[in-house]
Amino acid sequence: MIKKYKSNKLYYQSTIALAGPVVISQLGHTLVQTVDTIIIGHYAGTISLAAVSLVHSVFMVVLVIGLGVAYGLTPLIAQENGKSNFKECAELLSNSLWLNIAAAIFLFLIVYFGSMFAIQHTDQDPEVVKTAKPYLLILSLSILPLMIFQTFKQFAEGLGFTRQAMSITIWGNVLNVIIAVILVKGMFGIEPMGVRGVGIATLVDRVLMMLVMMWYVLRSKNFRSYIHHFSVKFVDFSKIAKVVKIGLPVAMQYVFEIGVFAVAALMAGHIGAMEQAAHQTAITLAAMTYMMAGGIASAATIKVGNSFGNQNYKRLQRFAYASYHLVIIFMLFFAVIFTLFNQYLPYLITNDIPVVALASQLLIIAALFQLFDGTQVVGLGTLRGMGDVNIPTFITFVAYWLIGLPAAYFLGIHFDGGVKGIWYGLTLGLLSSSVLLYLRFRYVIKKTLA
Numbered sequence: 001m002i003k004k005y006k007s008n009k010l011y012y013q014s015t016i017a018l019a020g021p022v023v024i025s026q027l028g029h030t031l032v033q034t035v036d037t038i039i040i041g042h043y044a045g046t047i048s049l050a051a052v053s054l055v056h057s058v059f060m061v062v063l064v065i066g067l068g069v070a071y072g073l074t075p076l077i078a079q080e081n082g083k084s085n086f087k088e089c090a091e092l093l094s095n096s097l098w099l100n101i102a103a104a105i106f107l108f109l110i111v112y113f114g115s116m117f118a119i120q121h122t123d124q125d126p127e128v129v130k131t132a133k134p135y136l137l138i139l140s141l142s143i144l145p146l147m148i149f150q151t152f153k154q155f156a157e158g159l160g161f162t163r164q165a166m167s168i169t170i171w172g173n174v175l176n177v178i179i180a181v182i183l184v185k186g187m188f189g190i191e192p193m194g195v196r197g198v199g200i201a202t203l204v205d206r207v208l209m210m211l212v213m214m215w216y217v218l219r220s221k222n223f224r225s226y227i228h229h230f231s232v233k234f235v236d237f238s239k240i241a242k243v244v245k246i247g248l249p250v251a252m253q254y255v256f257e258i259g260v261f262a263v264a265a266l267m268a269g270h271i272g273a274m275e276q277a278a279h280q281t282a283i284t285l286a287a288m289t290y291m292m293a294g295g296i297a298s299a300a301t302i303k304v305g306n307s308f309g310n311q312n313y314k315r316l317q318r319f320a321y322a323s324y325h326l327v328i329i330f331m332l333f334f335a336v337i338f339t340l341f342n343q344y345l346p347y348l349i350t351n352d353i354p355v356v357a358l359a360s361q362l363l364i365i366a367a368l369f370q371l372f373d374g375t376q377v378v379g380l381g382t383l384r385g386m387g388d389v390n391i392p393t394f395i396t397f398v399a400y401w402l403i404g405l406p407a408a409y410f411l412g413i414h415f416d417g418g419v420k421g422i423w424y425g426l427t428l429g430l431l432s433s434s435v436l437l438y439l440r441f442r443y444v445i446k447k448t449l450a
Contacts, residue, residue, distance in 0.1 A: 011322040015299045048195050050273040051131035052280065054265065059139050061262045062111050064254035066143060069103050070096070070150035072247020074298070075384050077158025078305030090229035093155045095239040097148070097232065099247075104147040111140035131195055138199030145203075145210040152217040160302060161222060168212050176205040249389035253380060253396045257433075260400040264408055264426055268419045271412075274354055275419045281349040282362035282423075286370055289334040293374035296327045297381030304385025313449055320382040320445065324375065324438075331374035338367040362423055369427035372434040379437030388444050395436045404429015 073096045080088045153165045183190060183197030217223055218230075261283065268279040300323035307316035338345070346359040376399075383392050408425025411417045417424070 011318045012326060015296065015303060015319060015322050015326060048131055050269065050276045050280070051129075051135065051195055052198075054129070054269060054276070055132045055136045055139065059111060059136060061255060061259050062107050062114075063143065063146075064258045065251045066100070066103050066107050066147050067150060068249075068251025068254045069244065069247040070100050070147060070154050071250050072096075072243040072245070073151070073154040074158040075246060075301050075305040075387065076242060077155055078302045078385065079308060079387075081159055082306040082308070082310040086225045087229045089155075089159070090226045091234055091236060091239055092243065093151070093226070094230055094232060094234040095236055096155070096243050097151045098235060099240050099243055100147040100151045101144070104144040107143050107147075108140050111136065111143070135195040135199045138196060138203055142203045142206045145206040149206065149210040149213050152213045156213075156217055156223075157298065158302065158305075159223070159226070160306075164216050164220075165213065168209055168216070172205045172209040175208065176201050179204055246384065246387065246389055249393040250380075250384060252393050253389075256393075256396040256400045260405050260408075260426065260429060263405060264422050267408065267412055267422050271418060274352075275358065277350065277352065277355045278346075278358035278362060279419055279422075281346050281355060281359040282366055284349055285338075285345055285359075285363065286366040286373075289331070289338075289370055290373055290377075292330045292334070293327050293370075293377050296323050296330070296374075297377045299323065300378055300381040301385040304382050308386050308448075316386070317445055317449065320385075320441065323378050323382060327374040327378045328371070331371045335367040335371060338363045338370075342367075358419065361420060365420065365423040365427060369423070369430050372427065372430035376430060376434040376437050379434065379441050382441055383437070383444060386444060386448065388440075391440060392437060395440060396433055399433035399436060400429045403432045 073092060076092055077089050080092065156164060180198045180201035182188065183200055184195075218227060265276060265279055265283075269276040300320060303319040303323075304316050307313070307319060342360045342363040343356075345363060346356040349359070350356060376396075380392055380396075383389065404426055406425070407428045408422045410421075411425045412419065412422030415421060
C-alpha cells in the first residue's frame with residue numbers, strides 16, 4: 001500500500017495543489033449563501049431564516065443551470081491547451097462569453113416569473129413567502145455579473161490558473177459579510193433591511209468580482225498567447241454548440257441534484273417552518289464540506305481533460321484514481337467532525353434551540369451521505385474530463401428523481417418520518433448515484449485504455 005502511494009505521490013500532490021484554490025473559490029459561492037443564512041439566523045429570526053431556505057431552494061435550481069453551462073468551457077480549454085491550440089482556446093472564450101450572457105438573461109426571466117410563482121403556490125407559510133419575495137428578486141439581478149465572472153473563471157481554471165479566482169472570491173466574501181451585517185442590522189443610521197439587506201450585499205459582491213476577474217484575465221501576461229486571438233466580435237455558433245454540448249448536460253446534472261434538495265426543502269416547509277429552518281441549517285453546513293469534494297472533482301476534470309487532450313491515457317487513469325482516493329479521505333474526516341460535534345455546529349447558523357436540536361440529528365445523517373456525495377461528484381468530474389456527459393446525466397436523473405426523491409417522500413411524508421425521513425431518502429439517492437457513476441467510470445476508462 002505504501003509502495004503504491006509513493007508511486008502515485010506526484011498525482012496526489014498535483015491534484016491537491018490544483019484542487020485547493022478551486023475548493024476555496026467554489027466555497028466562496030456557497031459562503032455567499034452561508035453568510036446570508038448565518039446573518040439572518042442570528043439577527044432576523046426563524047421566519048426570515050425559513051424565507052432564506054425557501055429562496056435558496058428555488059433560486060439555486062435555476063442558478064446551477066447557468067453554472068453548469070459556464071462549466072462546459074473548462075474541459076474544452078483543458079483539452080485544447082493539451083494540444084497547444086491557443087487560438088481555439090481564445091475563440092472558445094469569446095463564444096462562451098456571449099453564451100453565458102444570453103443564459104443569464106434567460107435565467108433571470110425564469111426566476112422572475114417561474115420561481116416567484118413557485119414560492120406562492122407550494123403551500124408555504126404566508127409570512128415566509130412575504131419575506132422571501134424581495135430577497136428572490138434582488139438575487140435574480142445578480143445572475144448576470146455572476147455568469148460573466150464564471151466565464152473568465154472557468155477559462156483560467158481550464159488552463160490550470162486557479163489561485164486568482166480564489167483570491168477574488170475571498171475578498172468578495174469579506175466585502176459581502178461587511179455590507180450584509182451593516183444593512184441587516186441597520187448600522188450607521190441605515191434603516192434595518194432584514195432579508196433584503198443580504199440580497200443587496202450579494203449583488204454588490206458579484207458585480208465587483210466580475211469586474212476584477214475580467215481585468216485579471218484580459219491584462220495578465222499569463223494569458224497573452226491566448227488573449228491575442230480574443231475578440232467579443234468573434235461569434236461562431238459551432239463553437240457555442242461545443243460549449244453547450246458539454247455545458248448543458250453538466251447543467252442538468254446540477255439541476256437533478258440541486259433540484260432534489262430544493263424539493264426536499266419544500267417538503268420540510270410543508271411539515272413546518274421550524275423543520276424548514278433545521279433543514280436549511282444542516283444543509284448549509286453539509287454544503288460547506290461538499291465544496292472540498294467539488295474542488296477535487298474540478299481538479300480531476302482539468303487533469304483528466306489535459307491528459308485526454310494529449311492522449312496520455314495512463315496519466316489520465318492515475319489522476320482519476322488519485323481523485324477518488326483523496327475525496328474518500330477528506331469526506332471521512334468531515335464525517336467524523338459532523339458526528340462528534342453535531343450538537344455544537346448548528347449554533348454557527350442559529351441560536352434557536354428547537355432548530356438546533358433537530359439540525360444536530362440531521363448532521364448525523366449528513367455524516368453518512370456526504371461520503372456518497374463526494375464520490376459521485378468526483379465520478380462526474382473524471383467523466384467530464386473525457387467528454388463523457390450524456391450517460392452520467394441520465395444516471396443522476398435516475399438516482400435522484402427515480403430513487404432518492406420517491407424514497408424521501410415515502411419515508412418523510414407518507415410514513416411520517418419527518419425531515420429525518422426526507423434525509424434518509426436523499427442518502428439513498430446519493431448512494432445510487434455514487435455506485436452507478438463509478439461503474440460508468442470503470443467502463444469508460446477500460447474502453448479508453450483499450
